[in-house]
Amino acid sequence: MTGNKAVAYKGPGKVELIDIDYPTFELKDGPGVNPANVGRAVNHGVILKTVATNICGSDQHMVRGRTTAPPDLVLGHEITGEVVEVGRDVEFIKVGDLCSVPFNIACGRCRNCKERKTGICLNVNPDRPGSAYGYVDMGGWVGGQANYVLVPYADWNLLKFPDKDRAMEKILDLAMLSDIFPTGFHGAVSAGVGVGSTVYIAGAGPVGLAAATSAHLLGAAVVIVGDLNEDRLARARSFGCETVDLTKGGPAEQIEQILGVPEVDCGVDAVGFEARGHGHGKDAEEAPATVLNSLMDITAAGGALGIPGLYVTGDPGGVDEAAKKGALSLSLGTGWAKSLSFTTGQCPVMKYNRQLMMAILNDKVHIAKNVNAKAITLEEAPQGYAEFDAGAATKYVLNPNGYLS
Template sequence: MKALVFTGIRRMELQEVPDPVVEQDGDAIIRVTSAAICGSDLHMYEGRTSAQPGMIFGHEVMGVVEKVGNGVQLVKVGDRVSLPFNVSCGACFNCVRGFVNACLTTNPASPGGGYGYADLGPYRGGQAQLLRVPFADFNCLKLPGTPGDRWEEDFIMLSDVLPTGYHATIMADVIPGSSVAVFGAGPVGYMAAMSAFLRGAAEVYVVDRSEVRLRKVAELGAVPINFTEGDPVEAILKLRSENKAIRESLRPGEEKMAGVLCGIDAVGYQAIGRPDPNQERPVQVIEDLARLVDATGSIGLIGVYFKGDPGGVDQNARQGHFTLPLGALWEKGIKIETGQAPVKRYNALLRDAIVQGQLMPGKFVSHKLRLENGPEAYEKFVQRGTGEGAEYTKIVLKPNG
């Protein structure tokens, strides 16, 4: 089969590799119809993980079942399926409690397995024509329709970015009427803003520097904030203070709640500093949220923070050690939740929301490309909404044409 193979830092090549085979009775083989490039893939692409040449990336995958093992009972050949990026067994102590992101059996090294990702086990990724799916009965989400239909670009988001964005709103305690600030208008930030509105948020601010991405979040009804134009925290505080209805609703003392109740970090450890956009500053977003989120509020850190980063800005960052504004967070009593999303906890219901027209995450897709265009796609997407990559908001590869 053909696959997109990582051959070194910022190098991807289309290669012929051996087809996957059924290794266990519970396996399925799917023919991939769509495989998206994720912002997390860029960490490996840039040499910011332990990823080694020869890896096949790709954890946002959907397709059609082509073969199943003898032990597979619920998944049939010909089924159209979405795959959570979490590879999980469904039976261990963590899986039965809903924490499929920390499965104890699928990764020999640590809790949590995943397709085509550094340190998440031995599983090849789906930026390829075929993919082996372990524990298929548990991991395959059946989809309606046929490949290439009106839901294809929506359904590909079910593997990762849509459930991840939704999980961020759970971590940040978004409920009807909430005020929300999302830092990062990439795919996860966009999905977080969409999910915040789905959960009833009254106001959502989204911070980024890409005008293309900010225009897309504005189409959702969010308020775009470009941090290159000034301090985003001050900009949000100013907008809220100028809202007459908010001011007239406050009783004495309540003006202390000038910020937002819910904060989401959809950027992670490759955040850039201010005022110099060329200076990486891993804790920039966390510091901003510590200033912006009100006392008793909540922060969801869905952006990636690795314990090992070969390209970190200093020795501490390379070991995943960061200096946090713990005093401000503690003083305000702010709750912080971190970690990967347990995709299976949400993907079936989010699928149904798509089918019923309540969510249209595929609108964020900007490019649908053949697998051989993958190397160029990575070159554009790694610019994160700037320069020649400004229009590349979300890329979906079509491995089988």
Template sequence: MSNDTMRAVVWDKPYKVSIQQVPKPKLSHPDDIIVKVTTTCICGSDLHMYEGRTGAESGIVFGHENMGIVDELGPGVTLLKKGDRVVMPFNVACGRCLNCEEGRSAFCTHVNPGFVRCATSYVSMGPYQGGQAEYVKVPFADFNALKLPPGKEHEADFALLADIFPTGWHGVEISGFRPGESVAVWGAGPVGIMAAYSAILRGASQVFVVDRVPERLKKAKEIGCIPIDFSKSDPVKQILDYRGGKEVDRGVDAVGYQATTADGKTEQPNVVLEALISVVRPTGGLGIPGLYVPSDPGAADQNAQKGYMSFPFGKFFEKGLSMGTGQCNVKAYNRYLRDLIVAGRAKPSFVVSHEVSLDDAADAYDKFDRRVDGYTKVLLHP
């Protein structure tokens, strides 16, 4: 390998990625840094591209959950130095526009002109090359790179600050949650488990987690949640029966647009929203961190392909429910969650099932996508 190239996970076609030599990123702006990646994660959102359910083109480098060591700095970078250990939000932001100033970095209007969401290597969400590679370029680095304690302690925990821990926390936050309330979380993938974990950390009285994968439901139970298997019977009825007919205070959708019916195969994009509207009490709140997209080429019908869906808005209105949606503003949470980790109050790495070499990425993608061999959250080490 020359000094101008590096190994990276490249998408070839649906259900196929490979390790290829690609150009090593270079500084192109005074505010850039180059980070030597120590840990990068495979995210459930990566599977949308992996399966061909987006407009991704062959050759894209995957990876939007990245951490590592600062290797090069542009002359405009003032808060960081070479050798600093950093983790980056999956969504890139300028730190200077109105939304960034108000803490809504996921909706940066400078980096995201036309309000296209911007992330490191997610199709239609920005021009930045991904970090499932040996190196990654970070723009607006003083704002986007969060400094971590030096060394290797808490590596797996800190890696989750790039996306799933803040996103789970965000799902609970935008539901309007208050300590002492009950919560129902749909989806026990990494974000759903982190939402449930966040609700527990924040003082929830009762947390239900709905899924159909036994390993995921077991993980939910291990952290003190009540597992609900929706493949056995109506999950709303299961929760109401458990609570003597009482609805829950808050609901979180950590599934998104590829939600399925009880068989786990038949897609029904509105099924989780319908369930949440049924199971949350009047004047309660819904948090929707699960991904919904304006275009889904693989959807079953024309409406879903355009991001349209029907849901019982009349019942939503009648119950006076509120709904918070949208990508997580990682910068609003990550330093506080970092400090919870450092203090020993949070250890989100319990969700990590496998840590493998970057060279094993193709096998890891395949197993994670098929939900086999206990693959729930995978960390890659270049």
């Protein structure tokens, strides 16, 4: 039997490399696996040898103990891999194919999948619509921060790269197609970004930088990124963004200095539920609705907010009882008065990943450079998690099997 090591959540602030079983075409019992999914046959799946698997800010929420994730949950929903085994019912994906895996697990058969709403598939998670690898309350599909991983409904889910050698030349860029690039793009699209738009993006982490990259790709005239972290703001400036340093106050005044008016056409929340207040640097207190309320203030009437930042229904570390249930003090009256539109939820990756792949392969965008992607070994994952949590302006890409130079 081939060995398989994986990165697992062990408790608040702690991840470890552990030994796990090599995947089979059946979902077995384990940490976080929904009992209704135990024993589920996956003859429509494939086993991938992992080429790249990224550390995500969404993983960090679990690692910080801010979700109900159980110990020993194998992490990792941003997966790129080479097919090494195919299930009995797989028709079109072949052994040797190099593929990107959307972080949403989708069946391709339900009403929502047929409507391209793959982030809320009805058939893969018995608890609720929507599923993902290695994530709390998502059905228990084993994460991909490992040597090998099972991907169900492979003919539907996998995006095969058309030329393996050409793909390997741009593999760090293509590794961003599993989540953050489509997620950032979805945030920009759902905010209404187009040619000539002015855009404010809250958060200069990898998703925020991906949203900024996407806004440029969509033709925005001015892209402004706000954050409390100067190193991350410097990344945004490196590819042509304006920046707002939130240690120096709220965004409106600084936006006015850039644009001449204190508002933008489009707003993107790339922060989520662990947002902090303005003006206090690293000591800023957590204020979960800060970003959403400030975006409503600075987005022009009739505009839209794209909200790819993660919000949860269970947060043991919430600042109050309401926040622990995902209930935030949202100024909905502001949004109503200004006729603002909101789009929340998982990005339906399949809606965008092929187009973004073509943009990468044809040198229209350099997402890995913009997010400062850095390959590290599986053994270095705990250090990568710690550095990312401390605010490193880096997108850590795990290299479990030595494919990445």
